[in-house]
Amino acid sequence: xxxxxxxxxxxxxxxxxxxxxxxxxxxxxxxxxxRIVLEKFAGYWNASNVHVDRVVFRPITESTVxxxxxxxxxxxxxxxxxxxxxxxxxxxxKLKLATVPELGYEGVTVNIGKSDAGKTAFGKDPRIIQAFSxxxxxxxxxxxxxxxxxxxxxxxxxxxxxYFQSKFPVPKRDVxxxxxxxxxxxxxxxxxxxxxxxxxxxxxxxxxxxxAMAGEAGFDIKIRxxxxxxxxxxxxxxxxxxxxxxxxxxxxxxxxxxxxxxxNAPLNYGxxxxxxxxxxxxxxxxxxxxxxxxxxxxxxxxxxxxEGPIVYLYHRLMIIAHTAKLDGYKPMPxxxxxxxxxxxxx
Amino acid sequence: MLPFLGKRLxxxxxxxxxVSVIIFGLxxxxxxxxxxxxxxxxxxxxxxxQIRRQYRLDQPLHIQxxxxxxxxxxxxxxxxxxxKEPVLxxxxxxxxxxxxxxxxxxxxxxxxxxxxxxxxxVKRGTTVDYAVNALALWGISTPNFWLGxxxxxxxxxxxxxxxxxxxxxxxxxxxxxxxTTILPAFVLGNSFAAVLMRHTRSAMLQxxxxxxxxxxxxxxxxxPVVILKHAMRNALTPVVTLGALELGTLLSGAVLTEQVFxxxxxxxxxxxxxxxxxxxxxxxxTLITATTYILLNLLADIAYVLxxxxxxx
Numbered sequence: 157x158x159x160x161x162x163x164x165x166x167x168x169x170x171x172x173x174x175x176x177x178x179x180x181x182x183x184x185x186x187x188x189x190x191r192i193v194l195e196k197f198a199g200y201w202n203a204s205n206v207h208v209d210r211v212v213f214r215p216i217t218e219s220t221v222x223x224x225x226x227x228x229x230x231x232x233x234x235x236x237x238x239x240x241x242x243x244x245x246x247x248x249x250k251l252k253l254a255t256v257p258e259l260g261y262e263g264v265t266v267n268i269g270k271s272d273a274g275k276t277a278f279g280k281d282p283r284i285i286q287a288f289s290x291x292x293x294x295x296x297x298x299x300x301x302x303x304x305x306x307x308x309x310x311x312x313x314x315x316x317x318x319y320f321q322s323k324f325p326v327p328k329r330d331v332x333x334x335x336x337x338x339x340x341x342x343x344x345x346x347x348x349x350x351x352x353x354x355x356x357x358x359x360x361x362x363x364x365x366x367x368a369m370a371g372e373a374g375f376d377i378k379i380r381x382x383x384x385x386x387x388x389x390x391x392x393x394x395x396x397x398x399x400x401x402x403x404x405x406x407x408x409x410x411x412x413x414x415x416x417x418x419x420n421a422p423l424n425y426g427x428x429x430x431x432x433x434x435x436x437x438x439x440x441x442x443x444x445x446x447x448x449x450x451x452x453x454x455x456x457x458x459x460x461x462x463e464g465p466i467v468y469l470y471h472r473l474m475i476i477a478h479t480a481k482l483d484g485y486k487p488m489p490x491x492x493x494x495x496x497x498x499x500x501x502x
Numbered sequence: 503m504l505p506f507l508g509k510r511l512x513x514x515x516x517x518x519x520x521v522s523v524i525i526f527g528l529x530x531x532x533x534x535x536x537x538x539x540x541x542x543x544x545x546x547x548x549x550x551x552q553i554r555r556q557y558r559l560d561q562p563l564h565i566q567x568x569x570x571x572x573x574x575x576x577x578x579x580x581x582x583x584x585x586k587e588p589v590l591x592x593x594x595x596x597x598x599x600x601x602x603x604x605x606x607x608x609x610x611x612x613x614x615x616x617x618x619x620x621x622x623x624v625k626r627g628t629t630v631d632y633a634v635n636a637l638a639l640w641g642i643s644t645p646n647f648w649l650g651x652x653x654x655x656x657x658x659x660x661x662x663x664x665x666x667x668x669x670x671x672x673x674x675x676x677x678x679x680x681x682t683t684i685l686p687a688f689v690l691g692n693s694f695a696a697v698l699m700r701h702t703r704s705a706m707l708q709x710x711x712x713x714x715x716x717x718x719x720x721x722x723x724x725x726p727v728v729i730l731k732h733a734m735r736n737a738l739t740p741v742v743t744l745g746a747l748e749l750g751t752l753l754s755g756a757v758l759t760e761q762v763f764x765x766x767x768x769x770x771x772x773x774x775x776x777x778x779x780x781x782x783x784x785x786x787x788t789l790i791t792a793t794t795y796i797l798l799n800l801l802a803d804i805a806y807v808l809x810x811x812x813x814x815x
Binding site for chain 2 (some may be wrong): 221
């Protein structure tokens with residue numbers, strides 16, 4: 157992000173309170189937890205293509221209230237509408253939808269080597285992680301929890317991403333194969349797994365679906381609902397076996413893979429370590445073309461998808477709903493709202 | 503009265519000291535690392551170390567406490583790690599919002615609760631009494647967030663009479679401010695009105711059965727004068743105490759209601775701060791709330807004495 161060096165030096169660590177950049181809008185004011193107000197910046201290089209004079213961001217955490225505000229006309233646009241609200245939005249002629257698959261993913265991180273809690277059958281034997289993955293019907297998860305609107309996935313990028321490895325497609329559920337893998341791994345009775353789940357309605361619902369599906373293959377999932385900040389600390393300390401965790405995603409696939417799979421990387425909650433994978437991840441960073449980088453990532457995928465430590469489940473849709481009076485809005489996978497070229501009819 | 507007031511004000515000091523230790527101590531028991539919570543998705547160990555140093559999270563607990571108390575005594579409640587604003591500034595922004603909402607909620611609950619309680623007591627055993635009791639039961643049983651969402655859909659989406667959410671200061675636009683706060687104030691006042699109604703009814707029934715009311719009637723005073731001037735005066739004393747306690751509770755932030763109506767008050771501030779382990783904000787807001795609560799109790803005791811002269815000795 158390009159910022160004004162003069163303003164950044166003057167403001168120091170308070171720069172975030174009154175940012176000065178060079179985009180289509182300039183910062184006017186922020187009232188904490190109430191609004192952020194921007195105005196059109198006349199000095200922007202493409203100012204003639206900015207048709208909105210003023211933007212007010214309002215934080216509304218409750219999704220039902222966001223939608224009510226949009227339907228009542230108090231808001232012109234809302235972001236992160238719920239997948240379950242899509243039929244209602246589609247049925248309303250005064251509203252329009254703009255959706256795009258996100259850059260990130262949702263999955264279950266497995267404690268393979270973070271701590272002693274990883275020294276369980278689930279953490280030590282890749283066959284058991286494979287069995288867990290095969291016990292899940294990713295399409296059914298998105299159908300039940302998200303009205304079928306989200307994308308099933310099995311890699312750190314979505315199937316729509318050019319770096320997606322089609323050699324490893326999203327697996328179909330195979331309970332028989334899952335049971336066979338468990339038997340081969342020496343598991344005789346239901347295998348208890350502690351699944352730490354951040355406390356929000358979406359992840360809790362998905363965890364319950366996982367519990368039911370995996371139960372049919374021979375897993376006894378114990379859901380441990382944990383407040384998010386606490387769950388991060390637990391993950392840092394390795395006090396978990398499975399952890400339902402998502403990642404917001406980065407434009408480059410490196411941003412979704414390196415920090416999670418490289419030995420001792422900051423977000424490698426699973427404690428995964430493989431010198432070959434480290435080498436290929438570094439290699440992908442040094443190559444300049446998509447085919448070369450994709451080839452390096454293919455080697456990473458072959459190892460990481462068979463050994464864990466992340467069982468990828470699905471990719472969200474960025475769901476923006478806006479008034480039908482708004483023309484020209486194009487959603488971007490990073491979720492940022494860009495209003496250049498957008499027009500609001502009276 | 504003055505010695506009583508002086509004694510109660512002096513009692514504030516050890517009470518607040520005890521409250522500060524409790525606030526600080528309880529917060530440390532919360533699992534989770536504030537530096538991790540603040541760093542978000544980026545986990546550079548050097549950044550985490552810098553955050554810990556900047557906010558003295560690497561110091562022993564008693565040192566952290568002394569720094570905080572020293573700041574409080576000099577009028578500095580610290581800075582929000584997450585919002586990078588002084589805690590006092592945040593409190594100065596949010597307190598008027600919560601105060602406005604709380605006062606409106608209390609006014610609504612007093613208007614509905616006391617009136618309904620008096621009517622119900624006077625019309626005891628009649629259809630009016632049963633209807634008022636049923637309404638009171640509904641008020642106590644209805645979850646605030648459910649009622650709030652229903653009211654938003656009715657008044658904002660379907661009728662279009664009121665804004666769905668948000669807040670406008672009365673100094674910016676008085677009528678718009680009233681429009682943005684009437685629904686959340688009603689939601690907050692609704693359940694307390696039901697409690698007040700029940701208490702007022704019981705107190706009124708007790709007062710109306712007492713000797714002085716019988717004497718007042720025997721003296722030939724009109725029934726409205728007997729009820730409003732004689733019976734209600736005694737029945738109001740528990741209402742005053744309840745009202746003060748409820749105001750204190752509302753001033754600490756009506757979390758669910760503020761969440762539903764997107765009101766930028768104390769409730770939202772403190773919930774977000776707890777989830778983000780923003781210690782300075784949680785400590786500052788809790789200390790201010792505790793102080794306000796203690797002062798309100800004192801005011802309630804004074805009002806109690808003023809309403810009932812027999813208590814002055």
